[in-house]
Amino acid sequence: MSSTDFQNARVALGARLRELREETGLTGKGLAERLGWQRSKVSRLETGKQTASEADLDAWAVAVGAPGQAGDLKSRLRGLESQQRSWRRQLAAGHRPVQDRYVVEYQRTATMRGYEATVVPGLFQTPDYARHLLLQNAVLMRSPRDTDEAVAGRMRRQGVLYEAGKLFRVLIWEGALHALICPQDVMRGQLDRLVGLIGMSTVELGIVPFGSRLPMTPKHGFWIFDEERVIVETINTELAYDSAEDLALYARVWDGLHGVAAYGPQAHRLIARARAQLQTS
The missing domain is CATH 1.10.260.40 (lambda repressor-like DNA-binding domains)
Structure with missing residues (x-):
């Protein structure tokens, strides 16, 4: 800091x-x-x-x-x-150290609630999708390009999805399913990965559909760890909050989005619609 x-x-x-x-x-x-x-x-x-x-x-x-x-x-x-950690300083040695820290943080977490508006969360990313995102970020931040090591770290983080007793309740705005930050074949694989997560005992995946009446307009994604702290990522900074007021605020936002999200077969249909548009574009 x-x-x-x-x-x-x-x-x-x-x-x-x-x-x-x-x-x-x-x-x-x-x-x-x-x-x-x-x-x-x-x-x-x-x-x-x-x-x-x-x-x-x-x-x-x-x-x-x-x-x-x-x-x-x-x-x-x-x-x-x-509370605030600059990405420039965190990425001075590359993305791998950050990914390693996340592995530890996720292993320590039993329950998580999250929301992302523009990107598929790292917890659900395929290696190819993650590689494109990490490369883009390395260019933006002018940080060392240890992309292969960083991708491997991100994949290790996903091991928590298969641990008994964990629960990851994740909301994604439908727009993230259409944001083409990678080649179409990579995006198709990523969407297939999301379909495969539906029904897992450790995952509750909700899609906030286009056209749904939003109870509020969240400006960014966020993650609530064990109802104890909130992590928010901006372009230049990672923010951490653990005050009762901040936790209650982000919980209300998540609850509101959860109320309009599609789950199960409905979520599957929204993902399939995004995939079909890739096939015809």
């Missing part, structure tokens, strides 16, 4: 502290007196100029009459070091 990323996250934590104080009607001076602190400490914490300790956050939550917020505040504190 860069110094800028760290400071931005610290400012965000300070803003949340200030919000909790203002909800009580307390002034900064009044809160400081209640806590037995210098007024300057309250100011530094609220403006992100000082990093709070867990003891500070516990005391703050009690002082503003919201002890139940202590857990959320401490999650935000822990996130100062882990």
Whole structure:
């Protein structure tokens, strides 16, 4: 995490502290007196100029009459070091180290809920489809092209699909079935792979159809690991959230999309329709 990323996250934590104080009607001076602190400490914490300790956050939550917020505040504190990870720095040594980290993370995860709008998720990709995506990303990020090793790592990650007790509930917008980021024969193989996943005991694959009335318009894909943390990938950054508020927000988004998604035979038909269009184009 860069110094800028760290400071931005610290400012965000300070803003949340200030919000909790203002909800009580307390002034900064009044809160400081209640806590037995210098007024300057309250100011530094609220403006992100000082990093709070867990003891500070516990005391703050009690002082503003919201002890139940202590857990959320401490999650935000822990996130100062882990919330944002630049892809440029992560990919400095190539894609293989990132894939290896994902293998470990997925092995530790029992249940996962995810949504992707523009691409078939890595957990479901064929080697050929993955190779094209990783090559494109290496060109974009100007990172080392260790593509074969990265593809092998991504395939190792998929071993979790065959482990008893795992459950991967994945939603894909129908547009991802038509996004041609690879040759047509590769895309046909990828769509066949998706069909083969339908009915697996560890997979619940839903397709959000074109034309469905969306309860919201999510701007990006996301993954919820064991209802404990959310991972979001942007073009330049990987974001990790574990606060109760963020988890609840992404859970609501996933639930809304799940409500309009097609499963089983209906999902199969949507995939078959995308494949048929490839055959005739």
